[in-house]
Amino acid sequence: MSVINLEYLFKPRSVAVIGATNDPRNAGNIVMRNIMAGGFLGPVMPVSSQAEAIAGVLTYPSVRHLPKTPDLAVVCSPLDEVPEVIHSLKERGTKAAVLMGAGFASMTAEESQDIRSTILSIANPPDIRILGPKSLGFMVPSLNLNASLAHARVEPGKVAFISQSDSLFATVLDWAIDKGVGFSHMVALGSRIDVTFADILDYLGSDPLTRSIMLYVESIKDAREFMSAARAASRNKPVLVIRPGHALDSVLAGSRRRAAWGYSMDEVYDVAFRRAGMLRVEDIDGLFDAAQTLSAPRQVYDRKLAILTNGTSAGILAADRLMVGGGELAPLDEDTIKSIDKVLGEENWSRANPVDIPFNADGKAYSDVLKLLLKDKNSNGILAMHVPWTAQPDVEVAEAIRDALKRVKRMVLTAWLGSGKAGQAREVFRNAGVPTYETPTQAVQAFLYMAEYLHNQEMLIETPDSLPTDFFPDTAGARNIVRNALDQGRDALTEPEAKDILAAYGIPVVETRIAVSAKEAVIAADELGYPVALKLRSPQIPQPFDVGGVLLDLETPERVWEGAASILARCTRERPDAYIEGFTVQKMGRRPGAHELSVSAHLDPVFGPVLLFGHGGMAREMIRDQALTLPPLSMSLAKELVSRTRISTLLRGTPSHLAADIDDICLTLIQISQLIVDVPQITSIDINPLYADPEGVLALDAKIDLAPFEGEGESRLAIRPYPRELEECVTLKKGRQVTLRPIRPEDEDTHRAFLANLSDEDLRLRFFGVVQREFDHKDIARFTQIDYDREMAFIATALDERGDPETLGVMRTNTRPDNSEAEFAIVVRSDQKGEGLGSMLFYKGIRYTRDRGTAKLTGQTMVENKAMQGLAKKFGFVITPDPDDPDLVDMVLDLEKAEG
Structure with missing residues (x-):
């Protein structure tokens, strides 16, 4: 909705706890004790009709008896009592409330929706902002405010954490306490009837106390609001996100949907996070490791890493993790190798990356070699690792590296393995602002996270290639075709109609005719010119290849006549239940050596239209080489989409094949992107195969599904297109x-x-x-x-x-x-x-x-x-x-x- 009155939620000057109690197991007692123990400096006013004092504070019998209007109300009353409480708070002028009370579990879905609607109608946000219901609460350590049901408190810091899960809220809290990590805010969203991810991202995006924002996301309600807020926040500071992924999708979406569309919702979330400039990480450790690395003033611009270590195996482990994660071992410059030879002697190091130096190397040796690696321009970052050995001066080496990094602008990460003095060494780096980790895997993953994050940021601000100035689609013609089909009560276009729409948007197509009999098939073939392809049309047989319903290179009328008869005979024998609508007659598209691609678009229930690109043809479902993105597209975004597929390597050319026209492929993606905006009655498009070679593209087959739609097409998109x-x-x-x-x-x-x-x-x-x-x-x-x-x-x-x-x-x-x-x-x-x-x-x-x-x-x-x-x-x-x-x-x- 907005940031209006969120300052009363996260910067209250006074707090009331409604439904406070002396029962130590009750939310009203837990949150009261947490607020008082936290040291909040403003008035804390418990409201209770059952006790005179709670946590050492005198109570008030009702909201109207409070001595002053609280900025924030923490409501722990049962959910069925909440509407009356919110009404009383609104009369007093309270601007924010957290709903923690129980009651949802015993309600039916209808009862739950009724109580939500009632609460919202009374609160009328933003008059009163509502966090929850079913929220674990929040913490603002800089205010000493712990308005949560959490079992512990955290120290102030520069990181904010917003969680859709109470269990993750508690888990991250424990993790942070164990690691000594502080927070600017910790927020459990609960059921989100008002305050959402987007609202808090907007608020924290301009909060000077928050340097980075971490999210735990399971689902998004309003994709447009979320994307808009996330894109704005990530331009100001790092935004990192965890989402459970495929396991969650199997619960939310079901296997039938994944099989039908060929992708899971998680892949849509993944591309949405990237389009918003955020960084997705795999686990809680990754969240904090990435946050530590991204907060460093130095940046990386590619995935080439130099590894300095005194342990061969540790260096190999780090290199392996780097390459598995898509990184590269930076090649050492010849001058760098010769210079290290002079410092260590040729026989005393690996003379390659990883730079394996003697196990007993002291601080000066580490420092001298590190300085030489810093001069080598082949690497984008350096990982300095140390394996403990008997009598090895861990802290001395760490201090030498710290001193060598003063006024250095290159990215250097450290991994001091072991415990004891290794922990003291890591503290040296932490105090100096040098990213440090306990294992090679953590350090390398943090480097890869930074590279991925900066790639996403570059995509966010990359200047797209100019679109062709001569792209003038026949939007009116396309809309007329769709309108006529809907007026006839159809939910899909015929193949010729689908191709007419593609042609209206400048996509080359193979000429196609519809025939209801063998005789009409021959007439259509004569009109098109030989050779032709003949395909069965039946709503019960979406893939005619499965029943031998496709014949290619028919060169005479006799072959067409005989082919139609043989297809009908086979279909009658193998699928007697199928209704035969007739045949599709198509002029053979001869493109020897062309790649078979596919381009499709479908509606995602959260993010609206989604575009897919990848390997096409009959083997598409088995090869499963597809990438997806969200419209609208520019040439740069289209090229990035193509680059995320395996077939993109072949499209760039091989010794036996010339490179395909990538620009024409990308233009096709942009044309489809524009089509689904201009004609919102289109619910899905599938072009398969789309031939691609040096001459450009050619669509051989196309399917378009329809549904009535009122409104502007851009309203379906998660990202507003150019108006x-x-x-x-x-x-x-x-x-x-x-x-x-x-x-x-x-x-x-x-x-x-x-x-x-x-x-x-x-x-x-x-x-x-x-x-x-x-x-x-x-x-x-x-x-x-x-x-x-x-x-x-x-x-x-x-x-x-x-x-x-x-x-x-x-x-x-x-x-x-x-x-x-x-x-x-x-x-x-x-x-x-x-x-x-x-x-x-x-x-x-x-x-x-x-x-x-x-x-x-x-x-x-x-x-x-x-x-x-x-x-x-x-x-x-x-x-x-x-x-x-x-x-x-x-x-x-x-x-x-x-x-x-």
């Missing part, structure tokens, strides 16, 4: 034609040029001070790669004298998650002022925010920027001095009262 409907053309005062449209990732180069062309004064007024003129890729990516649900940037673009596109101005809005307010910023190139462009951009931004139901549009500008203030007044903004900064003024427009 093409917001594009418009305008004419400036001097007659120049300009397009006003949302910004796209592909605009990076022109936007960089736009910023470079702004005058120093433009930049100073836009950014409220002197700023550097050099914007790197990450900066520009933040400007051009936006979440169209929360952010909007309208650019004014036109062609320059050379016919190249250029950006003339931009209007940005950033909307709060609850849509209550949007903040704007606008800048126009100096040489374009006086053309009316600023007013056009401003008006477009106002219309957009008003149309999406935003309540207020706000902005700030410098007192001296009279032009901006004049423009704002023109559109009805109220301008007042900023109370916190005399150099600024605030501009506010009530969009509900603004004129159209």
